[in-house]
Amino acid sequence: MEQQIKLAVDAIVFGYHQTEGVSVLLIRRKYAPLKGYWAIPGGFVTNEESLEQAVQRELQEETGVKINYLEQLYTFGAPKRDPRQRIVSVAYFGLVKTSAYKTFQAATDADDAQWFNIDELPKLAFDHKDIIEVAIERLRSKIHYQPIGFELLDRKFPFSDLEKLYTTLLGRPIDRRNFKKKVMSLGILEELDEKAKQSGAGRPGSLFKFNKKTYNQLVKKGLHFEL
Amino acid sequence: MEQQIKLAVDAIVFGYHQTEGVSVLLIRRKYAPLKGYWAIPGGFVTNEESLEQAVQRELQEETGVKINYLEQLYTFGAPKRDPRQRIVSVAYFGLVKTSAYKTFQAATDADDAQWFNIDELPKLAFDHKDIIEVAIERLRSKIHYQPIGFELLDRKFPFSDLEKLYTTLLGRPIDRRNFKKKVMSLGILEELDEKAKQSGAGRPGSLFKFNKKTYNQLVKKGLHFEL
DNA sequence: GCAAAAGTGTTGGGCCTACACCCATGC
DNA sequence: GCATGGGTGTAGGCCCAACACTTTTGC
Numbered sequence: 001m002e003q004q005i006k007l008a009v010d011a012i013v014f015g016y017h018q019t020e021g022v023s024v025l026l027i028r029r030k031y032a033p034l035k036g037y038w039a040i041p042g043g044f045v046t047n048e049e050s051l052e053q054a055v056q057r058e059l060q061e062e063t064g065v066k067i068n069y070l071e072q073l074y075t076f077g078a079p080k081r082d083p084r085q086r087i088v089s090v091a092y093f094g095l096v097k098t099s100a101y102k103t104f105q106a107a108t109d110a111d112d113a114q115w116f117n118i119d120e121l122p123k124l125a126f127d128h129k130d131i132i133e134v135a136i137e138r139l140r141s142k143i144h145y146q147p148i149g150f151e152l153l154d155r156k157f158p159f160s161d162l163e164k165l166y167t168t169l170l171g172r173p174i175d176r177r178n179f180k181k182k183v184m185s186l187g188i189l190e191e192l193d194e195k196a197k198q199s200g201a202g203r204p205g206s207l208f209k210f211n212k213k214t215y216n217q218l219v220k221k222g223l224h225f226e227l
Numbered sequence: 228m229e230q231q232i233k234l235a236v237d238a239i240v241f242g243y244h245q246t247e248g249v250s251v252l253l254i255r256r257k258y259a260p261l262k263g264y265w266a267i268p269g270g271f272v273t274n275e276e277s278l279e280q281a282v283q284r285e286l287q288e289e290t291g292v293k294i295n296y297l298e299q300l301y302t303f304g305a306p307k308r309d310p311r312q313r314i315v316s317v318a319y320f321g322l323v324k325t326s327a328y329k330t331f332q333a334a335t336d337a338d339d340a341q342w343f344n345i346d347e348l349p350k351l352a353f354d355h356k357d358i359i360e361v362a363i364e365r366l367r368s369k370i371h372y373q374p375i376g377f378e379l380l381d382r383k384f385p386f387s388d389l390e391k392l393y394t395t396l397l398g399r400p401i402d403r404r405n406f407k408k409k410v411m412s413l414g415i416l417e418e419l420d421e422k423a424k425q426s427g428a429g430r431p432g433s434l435f436k437f438n439k440k441t442y443n444q445l446v447k448k449g450l451h452f453e454l
Numbered sequence: 455g456c457a458a459a460a461g462t463g464t465t466g467g468g469c470c471t472a473c474a475c476c477c478a479t480g481c
Numbered sequence: 482g483c484a485t486g487g488g489t490g491t492a493g494g495c496c497c498a499a500c501a502c503t504t505t506t507g508c
Contacts, residue, residue: 004274007232007304007315047231047313051304075302075317077234077278086274088234090302090315160487177489178471202486203478224453226470387460404462405498429459430505453497 008089009054010042010128012135013067015098015115016152018161021168022139023098023115024132027062029125030111033083039125040132041113042089055092063113065101067094069151074134081127091131093138095151143169145223147188150210158196158205166227174227182225188215235316236281237269237355239362240294242325242342243379245388248395249366250325250342251359254289256352257338260310266352267359268340269316282319290340292328294321296378301361308354318358320365322378370396372450374415377437385423385432393454401454409452415442 013025026038041062045054052070059065070092077088098115116122118136121129142148149162159180167174183189190211195204240252253265270285272278279297286292297319304315325342343349345363348356369375376389386407394401410416417438422431 003233003271005234005272006230007234044230045232045304045315048306050306051302051315072301074299075278077272077317079275079277088272088278088317090304158487175472176487177473180488182470200486201480201484203488205487226451385460402498402500403460404500407461409497427459428457428507430461430507432460 005086005088007045008042008087009045009051009058010040010089010091010131011055011059011067011070011094012040012073012091012132013059013065013094013096014118014135014139014152015096015101016165016168017098018164020098020115021117021119022165023117024121024135025063025065025096025113026116026122026124027113028111034125036111037125038116038122040091040128042091051090052092055094059094063101065096065113067096069095073138074131076127076131078127089131091135093135095148097152097154099154140169144225144227146219147183147186147215147223147225150188150212150215156192156194156207156209159208160205162208170227179227182227186218186223186225187211188218232313232315234272235269235314236272236278236285237267237316237318237358238282238286238294238297238321239267239300239318239359240286240292240321240323241345241362241366241379242323242328243392243395244325245391247325247342248344248346249392250344251348251362252290252292252323252340253343253349253351254340255338261352263338264352265341265343265349267318267355269318278317279319282321286321290328292323292340294323296322300365301358303354303358305354318362320362322375324379324381326381367396370452371454372452373446374410374413374442374450374452377415377439377442383419383421383434383436386435387432389435397454406454409454413445413450413452414438415445 015023015025017023025041027041029035029037029039041059042055043058043062045051049057051072055070056067059067073091073093075088075090079086081087081089118132121132124132139148143166149165152165153161162183163174163176163179166179188211189208192207192209194207196207197204242250242252244250252268254268256262256264256266268286268289269282270289272281276284278299282297283294286294300318300320302315302317306313308314345359348359351359366375370393376392379392380388389410390401390403390406393406415438416435419434419436421434423434424431
């Protein structure tokens with residue numbers, strides 16, 4: 001008997017903003033089933049493109065977002081996850097600098113696209129809630145062996161941004177001095193001769209940037225980063 | 228245009244034997260293309276079964292092996308990985324006690340099934356060499372956060388078996404005393420009132436078994452195990 | 455008795471944690 | 482000048498790595 005399975009890809013894209021926290025990019029479905037529900041962006045793979053290309057294309061079409069950090073998350077294939085027919089979906093995990101995308105150009109299958117704080121998710125279509133949970137799990141565990149900030153923060157950022165990101169993801173406070181010592185000892189941060197602009201009160205901090213080169217070397221040879 | 232992609236699963240199954248080291252289970256292809264080549268067991272997913280069921284079924288059919296530890300590894304979907312048509316394959320990663328399977332009942336698509344030491348792999352069909360490399364990578368990294376021995380060793384084993392397994396996977400010697408201290412401190416091993424049978428010279432060691440209950444608890448709440 | 459493998463403790467050093475006060479800026 | 486957030490150093494304790502000799506067995 002002929003196989004009746006369709007192959008899709010989904011993109012769970014995380015962003016970060018120092019006051020709004022960690023958020024995930026969702027679209028509102030334009031068509032049935034579950035029209036009007038929020039869902040993870042994604043769609044069917046075409047015959048000639050790679051899986052990564054399919055993810056990038058769907059993301060582009062549905063939200064206008066282009067991503068540079070993308071990794072495979074997990075493949076979801078339970079027989080009844082879509083009511084219409086058997087759909088197996090390869091989920092990808094992406095990180096972007098939220099600041100680059102405040103508004104979206106939704107199109108094709110999507111009515112609208114929007115960031116949602118990961119603690120305030122709307123009702124989601126299909127098994128998308130489970131998928132996001134797996135993705136959040138991955139994000140949380142990733143901070144232990146990969147200094148994620150590089151993909152989530154602006155090119156230049158005050159040190160406190162990084163600290164807040166970690167505090168948020170860990171869900172507990174961390175010691176500022178110890179954290180800074182540890183991060184700086186990795187040698188992937190460069191301090192700049194520039195101060196952050198003020199956005200309220202308080203002493204402005206120096207700006208930092210990641211040194212992409214040493215960062216990549218470090219990631220390649222494996223890194224442990226316990227807190 | 229209609230999607231023309233077929234979905235398959237593959238199973239990379241590892242076994243361990245204290246003199247033969249770590250090995251992977253391969254089959255010899257019975258049909259074209261690449262008839263006679265060695266390959267990873269696997270096959271197409273049927274419409275009603277889950278991905279895990281598909282893996283177990285194919286493995287059963289092609290090698291007679293039934294597995295109890297199985298996790299998803301990665302999904303391979305490059306457009307040209309199979310010369311005939313687009314095939315996307317969800318690869319799974321399994322561990323078995325080699326001692327349980329010295330001979331195999333090959334059937335269906337396979338002429339023959341056999342263990343191969345991971346350092347002496349034959350020429351493999353399709354992109355299966357790459358897939359096995361990813362799997363070995365996963366196996367190696369897994370020993371750092373999960374005491375793998377449970378799935379790979381016999382129910383009762385001398386402590387040196389565990390030590391040899393780690394030495395082999397790490398590719399370097401480890402300090403016996405420190406290793407034992409660390410493993411015992413996890414509280415997942417029980418010492419038995421039994422000595423290993425002799426297989427050559429040397430003093431016989433006590434036998435140990437894993438305490439499945441505390442082991443599972445430990446895995447669940449996360450575990451770091453650096454060496 | 456000799457070769458092979460198992461069993462067994464201690465110490466020094468490095469790393470990690472805990473901890474509190476001053477500084478720069480905006481209002 | 483006060484409120485807000487940024488910046489900075491040290492000491493004690495714990496854990497980890499390094500290290501070698503004795504015991505039991507087969508031959």
